[in-house]
Structures are given as C-alpha cells and as structure tokens.
Amino acid sequence: MKRTLLILTTVLGGFAMAQDDTLKIGLLLPFTGQYDWVGANVQPVAQMIADEVNASGGIDGAEIRLLQGDTEGTVDTGFTAAQKLINADGVLGLIGPTSLSISGSQQLIVDSGVPIVTPTAGTTALDEFNTEYIFRTVPSDSLGGRAIARAATDSEYLGTGSAFSRPVLMVARAPAMVSFEEPVQTSFADFGTPVVASLQFTPDKPTYRSEAMEALSHDPDVIVLVASPEDSARIMQAAFQAGYEGTWFVTQDQTTDDYIDLATSALVEGIYGLEEVAAPESAELNATFAERLKAYNGQDAQIFGTNTYDAMNVMALAMARAARDDGEVTRATITANIRPVTDPGADKVVVHDFTSGKEALEAGNEIDYQGLVGPVDFDEYGNITAPFAIKRVVDGAWTTVTILPADALQ
C-alpha cells in the first residue's frame, strides 16, 4: 500500500513538475455562448503557432502550453476567467480578450502585470488606456468608424456617382458596438457631413419595428448599422417592411457570406460593408498563412485568424528574446521585450514568423516582426494601424469596391 502511494506521489509530482516547466499562455476568449465563434476562430491559429514554437525546441527548451479561459462574451464571466488564468493558472501572457468582456478584466490585467496581445478587442476603451501591458494586433474601432465615415462621404471610395448626405447611425447598446458610436459621429462631422441622428437600441430584441421607424423618420439615404448579425438582419427586415429604399453601411461582423445567407441576398443587395484587410505588401504572406492553416486543420482562415497569427508570434518572439537577454521568461520580461521585437529599426532583421525570428535572435540579431495585418508597429498605447476594404454586395456576394489605406484615415 505504501509502495503504491509512493509511486502515485512520484508520478503525480513528476506530472506537476512537467506542467510547471511549460510556459503558459492564456486564451481569454468566448468559447461558449453567442460569440463562441471567436474562440473557435482564434484557438486553432494560436495552437498552430504554439506547435511551431514547440517543434523548434521551445523557448530555451520549455514548451508553450495554451490554457483556455472562457469569457462567454460577458463582462462578469470574463472577469472570473481572467482571474483564474492570471491568479490560479499563473499564465505568463494573454491572447484576448474581446471588446465584449474587456471592461471587466482590463484593470486586473494591468494590476497583475500580465502582458496581453489581443487580436480581438477593437474597443475604443483601449485607445489610450495603458502604455505598458496592453497591445493589440487588431485596429481600434476608432479607425473602423473613421473608415466608414471616410468612405460614405466620398464617392470615389463608394464607387458610385455621389456620396451620402443624410447618414443615420444605429448602434446596439452593447460594449463592443457602442465603441463605434463616438468615432463614427466625430468622423462624419470631420468629413463635412454630420450624422442626421444617432440612435442606440437594446440588443437581442425579437423585433425592431419601432427602432426602424424612428430611424426612417429622419429620412436617411444611408443607415450606418453597428449591431450583431441577427439584430442587423431583423432591423434591415423591419426597415424594408416599412418601405425603406436607402442603403446601409455595416461593420465587419456582417461583411461575411453567412450574413448574406441570414439576411437574404435580396435584402442586402447593394449595401456597403467594412472589412479590415492585410496591407498590400502582406498579400503574399496572407496567402501562405491561409495555405498553412488549411494544411494544419483543414479549415479556411476566419475572422481574427490573421490577427491571432500576429498576436501569438509577437508573444512567442518576446518570450524568445526574454530568454536570450534576460535569462528568464516572466511576465515582466515578456512585457519588456514586446516592443524590441516589433519596433522598426535600421539594423534589424525583418521577420514574418516565429521560426525565422528565433533563428535571427539566436544568431545575435535584433528583429522587427512584420505580420499579416501590416508592420505591427505599436504606438504609445499598443495600437496598430491597418488598411480597410470598403465592400459592397453585388449579385449576392461581397465584392471589394476600394481599399482605404491607413494614411487616408488621418
């Protein structure tokens, strides 16, 4: 009996040791609930990079292990999941969260000194929140909102004869959506066409007849709609039933084939949409990434896939540089090494993936990671810039009308 206990203790102890030797990165994302698709899109890409790191010998011999923290896309659960990952699991860094849940955990993240590189939180709440721990490989909603206003007020970007003159803004009263309201309003005014009305509405209602009627009472020629796909479909249907014949401008959640199926092609024909796109110079890298992911899990890259690729590479390369220069991989050393592996520099080796970055670091070089979304040069608050595509539904499919370069949004 004693011998059995001794063996069991040794095995469990050894297992625990093996667990402790790994470098834990938390995926703080919705894996269940209405936004489970975010976790489903991010996780395989993150795992693909973790596998690449581990196959290359890990970080100074230690393997990366991903731990999931399910936010369910809500503030409360997001806070609990962040607490568990940070305090109980002791993760060294976080990938995520989304704009849906970040308000509950952003202060905890800063207080714990854990670095996050989020591929999924465009919220304007992070625009000037923290200069040390928070980085994102997804552009801020401020830029997204500005891109919508820029395109809607300039016929050149719309690919039509005239720009819109009576925009109405409809925004769902949810953290991830409201974040767009101020940038869209301000940007329309900046570009000389203030919004006629800005309406917030309660999300997840079964019907939106009154809201649609209220929007139509302002006689809009375009309605900028910031809402979940299901609410968007209901609102567009309600406006159609009320006789609306103007067009719509929607955000990235709706710029998908699934949304056309949900709302029907007849309803969405001619509407405009916004989509974050890769910089033209990254097009080849994006094609390679898509092929690699397909070979890895047999699936196409989805929304946030490229952002996740960059987020994981930044985190892993910062770990590799921390191991080389600081001799240990901790939250503090990872944080301190994120900018050194991403900032541009004259003598730096430009890398686009972990393996080549690690080789360059081991050869004693300094590196500048340039990713799928662009150069990934973080500003003071950890934000990046990126170009946007203005898309339009033509013959039942999303087609790119024009690309708005990042400098057009200044």
Add this chain to the structure above:
Amino acid sequence: MTGLLQTIIFGLATGAVISLSAVGLSLSYGVTRFINFSYGELLTLGAYLTVVAVSFGWPLPLAALAVMVVVGIVGVLLARQFFDPILERGFLPLLVTSVGLAFMLQNLVRMTFGSSPIRFPLPLLRPWRAGELFLPKVPVLVVVIAIIAMLAVHLMLRYSRMGKMMRATSDNPTLARASGIATARVLATTWFLSAAIAALGGVLLGMTQIALQPIMGWSFLLVVFAAVLLGGIGNPYGAMLGALIVGLGIELGATYIAPDYGHAFAFALLVVVLLIRPRGLLRGSF
C-alpha cells in the same frame, strides 16, 4: 393617424404570436396546475425543426404541420419522463425540473444547430402600400394563422369529447376521475396539444424574428407568462385576451414612449391590471 394604425397592426401581430403560445401554456397549466418553464424550448424546437423540414424541400405550411405533430409527441415523451412521475410532489420539484429541462433542450439545440443565428425560411415580401400606410404581409399572415389556430382550439374545447373531458379535468380532477374520465389519457392529450401549439407558436415567432437563435424561446417565455397571468392563469381565453393587451402594450409603448420601453409599458399594464384584479381578467379554468 397612419402611424397609430400601423402600430396597432404591429401590436396585433405581436399579440397574435404571444396569444397562441400563451394558449398552449395555459392549456397545460389548466389541467396539471403546474407552470412549465421548459415550454419556451418547445417553441424553439418548433422553429428549428421547421427550418430542417423546409431544407428537405417540404413546403413551409406542410413542414409546420408535420413539426407540430413531431413536437407534440416530443412534448408527451418529455412529460412522461420528467413531469408525470413527480406531478403529485408539489410545486418546487416540478419547477426545478422544468427549468433544468429547459436548459437541457436549449443546449441540445445549440449543440445540434450551433450558436450562430439561422434564417427562418421565409421569402422577402414587400409590404402592401396604401398612401402613407405600409401594411407588411408577414404580420398579417401571422395574425390570420394565429386566429385560425385559436379558433380550432376553441372548437375542440367546446364541442369535442376530449375538449369536454379536458375542461372537466381542469375544473375538478378528482370528480372527473370519479366520473369515469380517463385522466391519464386527458393528461397525455393535453401535453400533446400544448407542445403542438408551442411548435406553431415557434413557427410564428420565427416568421416574426427572422433570425433564429437557441435562446429565442426562453427569451420569449417572459411575455408569454405575462399574458397568461394577465388573462387569468389556466384559462386559454384569458390568455388570448391577456396576450392581445400585452402585444398592443409593447408596440404602443415602443412607439409612443420609447423603443426600449415597450416591454416596460406592457408590464406596467400587467401590474395595474393585477392590482385591480389579482386573479387576472378571467377566471383560472376552462
């Protein structure tokens, strides 16, 4: 004036969906004296299974009828498995069981169909237009279907042998049993009817909402409860009346107070009515 007319039409449509769903819930309460919290999931099942049937090429009306039968049978099986064995154990075990069953069914739908919304297979219909007035076709269709269904329930309750047995059981189960009524059969029929009506309610809800989600029935249950309480719990005719008031209240409140306060206005009405008539508008049996 045009706006008011339009709001009333929308209110009638909202009331029609609530009304039909409330009748099903009220029927089962009338016979079992238990509020079934998993009732909303039967609405969800009805909507989702109709999408499945239509995807196999069935016409929508035929698909809806077939799904009513299927969900009716599912309702009986669920009741046999989960409710009938504890029907005599009082309110709390039934309440907890029905809430648990609701979560089970909701997650079953989520596992099967995913969390992403799917479209109810209804073609896009331009509204009828008369001057300034837009008359959407879908709400009119919803009202017509609900009226036909409720008329059928009324005729069944009034004139069929089973309807009379159900009314007798609702009035006094012990006396009904002593009079030779096979109350077990009445109970099974009630579960079937209640679930089948819920399925049709789900179809109408799908027609109204367009985008289906696994949580749709659960979310809708609150207004159904409100209608049932307002009308007098256990009385299908009261449920119809209560639903009409709630539906009109939601639309009038949303239009003339604020879109976000439509439900608040309807529930304020409910509170006022219950303060004046604590047992609802009509007596609680049928």
